[in-house]
Amino acid sequence: MSIEKFQPISGYRRIPENEMRKRAAAFYDLMHRRRTVREFSNQNVDRQIIIDCLRTAGTAPSGANQQPWRFVVVSEPTIKKQIREAAEKVETDFYHKESTAIWRSELKKLKTSPSKPFL
Numbered sequence: 001m002s003i004e005k006f007q008p009i010s011g012y013r014r015i016p017e018n019e020m021r022k023r024a025a026a027f028y029d030l031m032h033r034r035r036t037v038r039e040f041s042n043q044n045v046d047r048q049i050i051i052d053c054l055r056t057a058g059t060a061p062s063g064a065n066q067q068p069w070r071f072v073v074v075s076e077p078t079i080k081k082q083i084r085e086a087a088e089k090v091e092t093d094f095y096h097k098e099s100t101a102i103w104r105s106e107l108k109k110l111k112t113s114p115s116k117p118f119l
Contacts, residue, residue: 037118038118039118040118050073054071054073057069057071058071080119083119084116084117084119087116087119088114088115088116088119091113091114091116092114094114095107095113095114
């Protein structure tokens with residue numbers, strides 16, 4: 001078994017500092033506006049958009065550069081329902097058995113519950 005030698009990133013081009021500042025500010029602005037989503041449109045998303053998003057997520061750095069995660073796209077309503085029911089069971093157990101009183105108090109302020117109709 002041979003160990004691969006370190007290979008530098010090919011095609012790397014340092015971005016000028018003023019451009020990095022501009023990109024960093026734009027990225028912060030984008031991330032600052034995101035929120036947890038609990039209601040979704042029933043409009044279909046082009047499959048290539050989903051594939052490109054997952055390809056991007058799969059490039060995230062990981063220990064030993066192994067990228068151990070797996071992504072699954074579920075479009076079948078029956079399977080989505082099963083996922084929701086399983087998630088709600090786990091959430092119910094958490095809310096009523098595993099969470100602390102402080103945690104439950106914080107959840108109550110947010111008006112959340114084990115019900116996950118958005119799944």
